[in-house]
Each structure stands twice: as structure tokens, then as C-alpha cells.
Amino acid sequence: MKILVVDDEQDVQSLFEQRFRKEIKNNECEFAFAFSGEEALGFLKEHKHEAVLILSDINMPGMSGLELLAQIKKDYEKPSPIVMMITAYGDDENYNEAMKLGADDYITKPVDFASLKDKLKEKL
Amino acid sequence: MIMKTILFLLSIFLFWQSANAQKEAIVKQKVDSIFKIIAVEKDPEVRINLVFRIFNSNIEQYPHLISYCHEQLYKIAVKNKDAVGEALSWSLAGHGYRLSGNYIKGLEYHQKAVAMAEKTNIPAALSYAQTMLAHLYKDRENYQKALKLYLEAYKIEPKGDNEKRLIYWIQGNLAMVYLATGKLDSAIFYAQKRLDMKLSKNVDLHALQSIAGAYSQMGRIVEAEKLYHKCLQSLKKNESSRMLNMISLSLAEHFYRHNKPDSAAFYARKSMEVIANSSYAYLAMKPAKLLTDIYQETNADSTIKYLKIFRAANDSLYSTQANQQLQMMTYEEDMRKRNAESEKKEYTNKIKTNMMIAGLAFFCLIAGVLYYNFKRKQKANLMLETALSDLKATQSQLIQSEKMASLGELTAGIAHEIQNPLNFINNFSELSNELIDEMNLEIDKGDMEEAKLIASDIKQNLEKINHHGKRADGIVKGMLQHSRSSSGRKEPTNINELCDEYLRLSYHGLRAKDKTFNATLRTDFDQSIGTLNIISQDIGRVILNLFTNAFYSVNEKKQSGIENYEPTVSIATKKTGNHIEIRVSDNGKGIPKTVVDKIFQPFFTTKPSGQGTGLGLSLSYDIITKGHGGKIEIETEEDKGTTIIINLPIQK
Numbered sequence: 001m002k003i004l005v006v007d008d009e010q011d012v013q014s015l016f017e018q019r020f021r022k023e024i025k026n027n028e029c030e031f032a033f034a035f036s037g038e039e040a041l042g043f044l045k046e047h048k049h050e051a052v053l054i055l056s057d058i059n060m061p062g063m064s065g066l067e068l069l070a071q072i073k074k075d076y077e078k079p080s081p082i083v084m085m086i087t088a089y090g091d092d093e094n095y096n097e098a099m100k101l102g103a104d105d106y107i108t109k110p111v112d113f114a115s116l117k118d119k120l121k122e123k124l
Numbered sequence: 125m126i127m128k129t130i131l132f133l134l135s136i137f138l139f140w141q142s143a144n145a146q147k148e149a150i151v152k153q154k155v156d157s158i159f160k161i162i163a164v165e166k167d168p169e170v171r172i173n174l175v176f177r178i179f180n181s182n183i184e185q186y187p188h189l190i191s192y193c194h195e196q197l198y199k200i201a202v203k204n205k206d207a208v209g210e211a212l213s214w215s216l217a218g219h220g221y222r223l224s225g226n227y228i229k230g231l232e233y234h235q236k237a238v239a240m241a242e243k244t245n246i247p248a249a250l251s252y253a254q255t256m257l258a259h260l261y262k263d264r265e266n267y268q269k270a271l272k273l274y275l276e277a278y279k280i281e282p283k284g285d286n287e288k289r290l291i292y293w294i295q296g297n298l299a300m301v302y303l304a305t306g307k308l309d310s311a312i313f314y315a316q317k318r319l320d321m322k323l324s325k326n327v328d329l330h331a332l333q334s335i336a337g338a339y340s341q342m343g344r345i346v347e348a349e350k351l352y353h354k355c356l357q358s359l360k361k362n363e364s365s366r367m368l369n370m371i372s373l374s375l376a377e378h379f380y381r382h383n384k385p386d387s388a389a390f391y392a393r394k395s396m397e398v399i400a401n402s403s404y405a406y407l408a409m410k411p412a413k414l415l416t417d418i419y420q421e422t423n424a425d426s427t428i429k430y431l432k433i434f435r436a437a438n439d440s441l442y443s444t445q446a447n448q449q450l451q452m453m454t455y456e457e458d459m460r461k462r463n464a465e466s467e468k469k470e471y472t473n474k475i476k477t478n479m480m481i482a483g484l485a486f487f488c489l490i491a492g493v494l495y496y497n498f499k500r501k502q503k504a505n506l507m508l509e510t511a512l513s514d515l516k517a518t519q520s521q522l523i524q525s526e527k528m529a530s531l532g533e534l535t536a537g538i539a540h541e542i543q544n545p546l547n548f549i550n551n552f553s554e555l556s557n558e559l560i561d562e563m564n565l566e567i568d569k570g571d572m573e574e575a576k577l578i579a580s581d582i583k584q585n586l587e588k589i590n591h592h593g594k595r596a597d598g599i600v601k602g603m604l605q606h607s608r609s610s611s612g613r614k615e616p617t618n619i620n621e622l623c624d625e626y627l628r629l630s631y632h633g634l635r636a637k638d639k640t641f642n643a644t645l646r647t648d649f650d651q652s653i654g655t656l657n658i659i660s661q662d663i664g665r666v667i668l669n670l671f672t673n674a675f676y677s678v679n680e681k682k683q684s685g686i687e688n689y690e691p692t693v694s695i696a697t698k699k700t701g702n703h704i705e706i707r708v709s710d711n712g713k714g715i716p717k718t719v720v721d722k723i724f725q726p727f728f729t730t731k732p733s734g735q736g737t738g739l740g741l742s743l744s745y746d747i748i749t750k751g752h753g754g755k756i757e758i759e760t761e762e763d764k765g766t767t768i769i770i771n772l773p774i775q776k
Contacts, residue, residue: 011548011588018555018581059635064642088543094639110547 002030002047003120006040006056006068007086019113029120037063041071044081053123058087058094066097073102082123086111147182147362148189154181155193163200168208172248172286175212185364187403190220208249211240215256222260223366225406225441227450230260235457242464248286251277255294262297264450267305274298292323299334308338327358329367333374340378348378368398369407376414389418396433409437523743541599541632545592552585552592559585598625614775616655617663619704623649623695626664630671631693634679641679646694653699657775662751666744670708670768671695673740677712677766684713704772711765720760748772 005016013033023029032047034040037060044054054072058065069083084105085098095106105119155178162174175197183189194216201209218233234257241253258273278294280287295318302311315331315338332355339348355371372395380388395411412434419426559582566575627645634641671693678691696707715723724745748756752772760766 009544009548011592014584014588015548015551015555018559018585019551059632061631061645062642066640067642088539089636089639091639097639109543110550113551 001028001052002032002050003052004032004034004040004043004054006034006037006054006060006065008035008057008060010035012057020117023117036060037065037068037071040068041075044072044076053082053084053120055084055086058085058089058098066094066101069098069101069103084119148186151182151186152189152192155183155189155196159193159196159200162197162209163204168206168244168246169248169284169286171206171209172212172246172252173289175209175216176286176289178216182362182364184223184366187220187224190216190223194220207240207244208246211237211244211249211253214240215253218260219256222263224403227260227264227441228453231257231450231453231457234260235453235460238457239460239464247280248284248290251280251287251290251294255290255297258297262301262304265304266454267301269454271298271301271305274301288321288323292318292321295321296328296330296334299331303334303337303341306341308341311335311338326360327354329355329358329363329371332358333371337374337378340374340381345382352378365398365402365404366407369395369404369411372398373411373414376411380414380418385418385422389415392418406437406441408433409441412437539636541628542596545596545599548592549589549596552589556582556585556589599629614657614659617658617660619653619656619658619663619697619706620649620651622660622664623647623667623697623706626668627671627693627695630668630675634672634675638679641675641682643675643678643691643693646692648694648696650696650698653697653704656704656772658752658772659747662747663772666747666756666770667695667706667708669740669744674708674710674712674766677714678710679712681711681713681763699774702774704774706770706772707767708770709765709767714762714764714766715758715760716762720758723758724756 005012013031016031016033017024020029020031024031032043032050034043037056040054040056041063056065056068063071065085065087069085072083073080080102082104083102084107085094085103086107086109087094088109090108098106104123107116107119158174158178158181162171165171165174178193183193194213197209197213197216200206201213214233214237218230218235218237220230221227221233222230234253237253238250238257241250244250254273254277258270258277261267261270261273274294274297278291278298280290282288282291295314299311299313299315299318302308302314312335315334318331319328332351336348336351336355339345339351352371352375359368359371372391376388376391376395378388379385379391392411392414396408396415399405399407412430415430416427416434419430559578563575563578563582566572566578624647627647631643631645674693675691678693682689682691690711692711694707694709696705696709698705698707723741725742745756748754748770754770754772757769757771758766759769
């Protein structure tokens, strides 16, 4: 299964690769990374239906995570990929907006990777 | 010719004596009518004129009538509280005594008249009193004193009838004094002046006999006798005995001077006869002396006779006692005059002093006014200074609040910016911890290759931890720098890093406030710039402010609902010659032309009230131009966007 992580922070890639070291080693999951919303949409276009789960930051320059979410939910008819939002903004406004746009989950930073792993296992 | 004249003169003298008594009653009547007018006349000048008329009415012939006039005038003057009239009345009194040969009384009253006339401030009154006093000294042959008084009286301006009349009289008397003192040219001069005035329709015997006397002394006998002849022919029937005495004496002296003792004796005797048995008896003195001289060698009897007459007159007039008394009185008069002068001087001094005091008071007043103005200005200055310092305090407060406002804008951005590096630090340190456990396991297993692989991962993580730690540190430092007051010290600063840092801070700050906001950020940094000597907090504040404005503008535009609008904020740095150019651009709403000139003014803001201090660009302007000697310019087009261009000089 392929998971697309979208974040403008480059080190997120290294972080996920290390956090999911065993899972990657065991081929339990596969990660792809995009560093902006635009890049993420490009990836999705090229790799249709490859990614089944998208983890996206909200606060990014250019296209925001929420815009990306809206775009994905608009572009991809059901079954649309699972989109989970990860953000430092734990406020209701962002949460409600994300839920309205059809986000499948809403995770606030700092990310509890153990809980994330459980959620991923559950979703997949 | 002479005989003819003598006969003529005789007839006059005879007629004159018989008519004398009748005339007095007529004169008195005339004088009384004049007094009636004086009593009701208001104008002092007219009153003086009326008194002069009394003089012209032949009262001289009747000395006791003069005394009567004095009494009348004095009564009227006292009743009317008329100082002029009183002064004139004393002159009349003095005149009366003088004409009767009582010079002591005469002097007393004339002095009184002068003293009073001085106080009236009427020139004619004083001139008159002085003239009358001078007559007395002239009679006493004190010519020096007489001349002085006449000349003083003569100073009067010939503005009216009174003054002209006085001048006329004085001229006649000046001629007589000059004649008596041998100044013949002067005598003729004044006599001629008097004749030229033509004030009387009668022949001016006074002036004519003076000129005749002068000619006689000059040796111009024919001319002198011609004039004497004219005088004698012009004698009126009611001519005064004094005038007859005077002319006769003058003729006698003339004949005696030119060696005609018989004629001289004749006229000398006539001169005595006309005043015989009258109150003018003393006038017999001079002719008697002349007759004594004439008969001295030829006729002893006659000599003794006239010598007796001369002595009698002389004694009455020039007794030692009388002389002393007169001298005393003259002395006293001089004292009085000196006192009056010193009083006048004192008065002048007093006026001067008063004027000086007034001047001083005036200057004090001006000084007071100036001082008051100065004080007021000082007070105003103090108020202005207070107001200025208040303004300065308010300004610094405003600057501080502007700083705090921008800090507030930053806070959320900072929190977000710090959150990320902290997350990485926590994650990578946790992971590293796990990796070390794994590495130990591999070592225990003996898989050194795997262990080394893990070790390099750990090293990588530690580098990341360090990187993010520094990142967080930089953010905190930047925040502190921003809130701190400017140190004012220029330090080498990497402009590109500074711009990038504040771009992110302001972006996240705005995002923190408005979660739906998003914008494309474009950076175009000229890597050849290196470092620039700037006050980094200040320039950072400027850049932050420009970003805040740019984001605000694009957000506004986006919220107006334009389709396919992509909010974009760009920053570009460029080295051009010896300048660094920083361009902050947005594709926002732009600034209307109507307000573009005002945007660098303090307190100007396009934001709704409460959202902007209106100081951002104003402070930015000051920081760039005053603080760094640079330029800040704006390019804007409505609905297209705005670019702010900062130019900073590269300082060595």
C-alpha cells in the first residue's frame, strides 16, 4: 500500500522513513513524498490509484492542505483516497473546515506515531 | 530867524499857562470815560490798549491826575481780580511819583509793576512796565540800567497795536539815551525808525529834537537848527510843559555848544519858566546849571541866582539819603530779578527732572511690557516644550505599540515556526534513541555492517536535531531582536536570510489569524550579495511590515471573490553597482492614486480602524532614509498590485 505524505518540511521524509523503518523493511507499506499541494496533485495524476492514503499538512505555502483536500475529494470520485490532515493548528475552525471538505481524519502535531500506525493499520 | 522863533515861542508859552487849569477838567472827564470801559472789558489786550489811551490823553501835565488814574485802575483791577490791570496801575503810580521827582516812591511802584507784569505772561504788560521803569533810570541818568531795560522791553513782537505803540515809545527813549551817552548814530537810527512808523498824525517832536540834538553834537548846525525850527513851529497850544522844557533845554544846550551864550541863556530861562511853580520844578535843575555856566564869567549875580536854583533842585533829587535809598532799591530789585531767574531756572530744572522721570517711567513701562511679553513667551515656550516632550513620549509609545502590534502579528507565526523544529528535534532524538538500541542489538549479533549503517543514520539524525535546534534558536533570537529596542548598531547581516526569515514569519502570522488564507511565495535572492552593514532589527521590521501589507492586500483581493486569482507575494534581492535593491511585490489590490502620496505619512492607513497603526510605512521610511541613507519607492497600479523598492547603499 502506498502512502503519500505532503509537507513543505523536507525532513518529514527522513522522519517517516525512520518511524516506519520496520514497516518499510517488511514491505508492509510504501511511502511517497510531496513537498507542496501542487506537487501532490501532480503525483496523484501520474500515479493514479496508487496512493490509497494521503497524509497532508495544512499550513503550506501556495496550495494549502485544505485546498489539496478539496481538490482530491472533487477530482476523485468514490472511492476517493483516504485523506488525513496533520497540522499544528489544533483549532476548531481548521478542524471543521477539514471535516466539511471530507477529511478522513485530523491529527494535531506533535504526531503520536504509535497512534498513527494504529490508525493506518485500521484504515488499510 | 532866531528872533522870529523866539517871538513865536513866547506867544505859545503865554497861552499855555492860561489854558492849563481849564484843560485838566477835560482830561479827567476823558479819563473817567475810559475807565468805565476798562471796568467791563474782558480782553486784557484791549484793557492795555485803553490804559495806553489814558497815557495819550495829556495826563502827564497833571501829576496828581496820574495818581488819580492809578487809584481808579487799581480799584477796578482788584474788583475784577485783574493782574494785568493791577500791574498797569502800579506803573501809573510809579509814573506819577517819578514825574513829581519822587524817584524813591516811583522806583518802588515801578518795580512792583514789573514783578506783577512778569506773572501775567502778557508780553505787552511786561514790556510796558519795563519801559516805565527804564524812564526812571533815564531820568536819574543811570543810562546803563535804562538802556538795558529799554532793550529788554524792545524785544516784544510787533503783532498788535499795543506792541507797536510800545515799540514806538521805546524807540524814542532809546534815541534819547543814546543821545545822552554820545552814541549819536544810534540815537538818529532809533529816532528815524520811530519817525518811519508814522504812528501819530502830529509832528513827532520827541524824535525830531533827538535828531536835532544829535546833529548839534555832530556839528551839523544848519541841519540841527532846521529841525529845531520845525519843532518850535509844530508846538501845539496845549503842549506839555515837560516837552517845552525839554525842547528849550535842548536848544539852550545847542546854542551854548556853538558859542551863542545869549541865545543859550534865553532858552535856558524859557526852559525854567515853563515849569516854574509846577510839580515839575525839579526840571529847572539842568537849565539852571547851564545858566550858571553861562554867567560864570560875565555876570556874578546871575550865576549865584541860578546856582541856588540848581542846588535846590539838585538837593531834592540827589540828596545823599535819596541816592543811597535808590541804590538800595535797585540792588533789591536786582536781587528779586536774580531770585526770579533762579526760580525760573529751578522751574526749568524741575520740568527737566519731571520730563526725565516721565521718560524714565515711559522706558520702565516699555521695559515692563517687553518683560511681560518675554515672560509670556517663556511660559509659552515652556508649554510648547512640555507639549513637545509629551508628543515625543507619545511618539515613542506609538512606535513601541507599532512594534508590539507587529510582534503580535508574528507571535502565531513564531509559534508555528518553532513548533516544527521542536517536533523534529523530539522525533529525531526519540528515533535516535531507538536506533542506538537497534545498533547495540546488531553489535551483539555481530552484524557490524548493519550496526555501522544504523550509526550513520544516528549521526544524520543528530545533525538534523542540531539543525532544527539552531532553527528554533534563530527564530527565538529574531523574536527577541524584534521586540527589543533598536541598538542602533550596524552589523554585517545576510540580507537574503533576513528576508526569508521574515517572509515566513509574516506568512505564518497571517495564517494564524486567518486559517483560510493562503498565498504563493516567490523568492529570488541574488546570492552574490553576501552581507550588508545594517541595523538588522530595523530592516527586519521594515521587511516584515512590507510583507504584512502585501499579504493583507492579496487577502483582501482574494476575499472579494475574483475567480482564478492566485495570491502571490514575492521578494527579490539584487546587487546593482554599489546598491542593494530589495523588491517586495504583490498582485493585490494596489493603491489608489489619490492616496499613494500619503502612504509614507504617519498615521495614514487604509486598513479599517483598529487594524493598523498607520505608522508602519512611516517608520519604514524613516529607517531606510534616515537610518540607512537609502531610498524607499513605490510602484503601484490599482487592482494589479504593488511593488515596494528599497535601495540600500553598500557601505564599506
